[in-house]
Amino acid sequence: MNQQNGRKNHPYPLTVSLNPENQETPVHFVEDWITPVELMYKRNHFPYPSAADIPATLHLNGLVDHPLTLDYEDLLSWPSKTLVVPLECAGNRRTSYSPRVYGVQWQKGAISQGRWKGVPLASLLKRAGLKTTATEIVFSAIDQSPDGTSYARSLPVEKALHSDTIIAYELNGKPLPFKHGYPFRLIVPGWYAMASVKWLSKITAIDHPFQGFFQTEDYVYYPHDDTDEGKTPVTTMKVNSIIQQPQDYDVVKKGINKIKGFAWTGEGRIVKVEISTDNGRSWHPATLHSEPQHPYAWTFWEFLWEAKCEGEFTIMSRATDSEGRTQPMEPVWNRKGYGYNGIFKVRVKVE
Amino acid sequence: MNQQNGRKNHPYPLTVSLNPENQETPVHFVEDWITPVELMYKRNHFPYPSAADIPATLHLNGLVDHPLTLDYEDLLSWPSKTLVVPLECAGNRRTSYSPRVYGVQWQKGAISQGRWKGVPLASLLKRAGLKTTATEIVFSAIDQSPDGTSYARSLPVEKALHSDTIIAYELNGKPLPFKHGYPFRLIVPGWYAMASVKWLSKITAIDHPFQGFFQTEDYVYYPHDDTDEGKTPVTTMKVNSIIQQPQDYDVVKKGINKIKGFAWTGEGRIVKVEISTDNGRSWHPATLHSEPQHPYAWTFWEFLWEAKCEGEFTIMSRATDSEGRTQPMEPVWNRKGYGYNGIFKVRVKVE
Known part of the structure; x- marks a missing residue:
């Protein structure tokens, strides 16, 4: 990079849409292990939640013996782990498909890598006493469409209990930034980032397949243009x-x-x-x-x-x-x- | 745009290369007559000049009766005019050509519009006593390649004398920013922006066609891939x-x-x-x-x-x-x- 008056030239996020805000990482210019927060890609389905709606507490309920309610300070007192994890939007490189596909036109930068610190979800589920009848864990967020559809996703119990599936509260050594899900964000290493739910407010253990829009209609591979035949859920990142x-x-x-x-x-x-x-x-x-x-x-x-x-x-x-x-x-x-x-x-x- | 904590989501320049720094205006999101300086596209052939090389004075010489040397303060004392002028890189939309063309891959944002204040070049040429034998005016800048090639362009005398061809010293109501050519920038309304020379240090009246690289080799339309036949200079912006x-x-x-x-x-x-x-x-x-x-x-x-x-x-x-x-x-x-x-x-x- 070039020095001028002591300042390096630096790249900027690539603006894909303003509202909801979608931005790519300027991925050709990323040289560090950790993507600086200001260059991390942002993928939003909805306008940002208002400050008043930010959850003060995280609820864990459903098929558990002892429902939990935790605030940010509570979570800090639990044993934590720190993981370097790349998040990639499932739609990354969408513009490369032929025939072209409609929707948010991600080029190559819907990927970035952060240092996430948080509490293993398994610890919370253990403390709550997850019932053996539970098959999925649902993660509900507060961001929502004007018609009231909130963002929510589920994980199979096995993935939810993986020791590296965490409730993150720090990113790159600082409290989770608002635009990346403050105060609580699920981080699911290895899965496309639709699983890493931001602005998490509720965790619910259930015994049936979750039927939310972002689980069963969106974030699904449909191999055909004119029929839903052969559809499969989007899960882990491909090589x-x-x-x-x-x-x-x-x-x-x-x-x-x-x-x-x-x-x-x-x-x-x-x-x-x-x-x-x-x-x-x-x-x-x-x-x-x-x-x-x-x-x-x-x-x-x-x-x-x-x-x-x-x-x-x-x-x-x-x-x-x-x-x-x-x-x-x-x-x-x-x-x-x-x-x-x-x-x-x-x-x-x-x- | 979306409000969040009182701040609007805002677009960023699109990073094309870091050194030399080339950036596009996020042109889909420009809603104002005047492009804010921080969103103006930047097109550089070379690394930025060092602060020590920034010209303190502007020289006007060659085929004139009275060579002039002016500093920034001198220029401020001359009658000025303010013009709203879009600058467009001649390579804007290059990526749309089929077959594709190599070089800086400009998409659609190598265009922005500024409010430029400066002194008509004609006033300077009149004061200097431009000789009637002059046919072209050469504009030499201080930015240069590692091998010492400086950026320089010429204008035909008629265009140089046009009342709206100005030596700009302000952009959008403030002193010309360094990255946009401080202290002196030629602004040639209507021409592609290779003519609007940044970091201008010397203006020379000559009586023959200027043969600089950026005049006769670069910024030329070559209609054929394998021969220079039919080449014509790049001048005014197309509709x-x-x-x-x-x-x-x-x-x-x-x-x-x-x-x-x-x-x-x-x-x-x-x-x-x-x-x-x-x-x-x-x-x-x-x-x-x-x-x-x-x-x-x-x-x-x-x-x-x-x-x-x-x-x-x-x-x-x-x-x-x-x-x-x-x-x-x-x-x-x-x-x-x-x-x-x-x-x-x-x-x-x-x-």
């Missing part, structure tokens, strides 16, 4: 990668060029990122930079490419995770445009 | 328009929808903006909002569209200026991707 440098339609010099980016997955960890500079005919391993103490965190990678001749080239990145999942050349289209994880491509000209 | 609302691939409701945007031209003024909602088969006039006292300023327009049935629609805007120029369906491709002014199109789904 994915981005080329941060060079950018699409850049002009680069003959000689050694650094290609770099990052890769992530919702299951296991990234074990391989391969680069092709000949439109997919041959692939070469990139060097990976991961932090073993942060198993959910994304993996930076880089590859030195010797551009030996002038011309136009397509560069691709393809990540593979420890579950054996690899990015496909073209992911399966779905009507709402979720889970795009096609091999990442940029076109460059060598001069 | 152009943008649809700000709805945005591409938005979902809209059945019934009345407001379509809005703005239009501009480098010659004459906007006299007509037509809208098509049936992929160009029929066209309907939009309502224009212009400010006659600001003849260079863009013209906001709007059109109420009754979406009578569900389905997918292509909406188009087509502006016409008082010189009889109209936006083409497809502008002529050129190798460097300048001057894209094709009819603006958005695709929407009515539900």
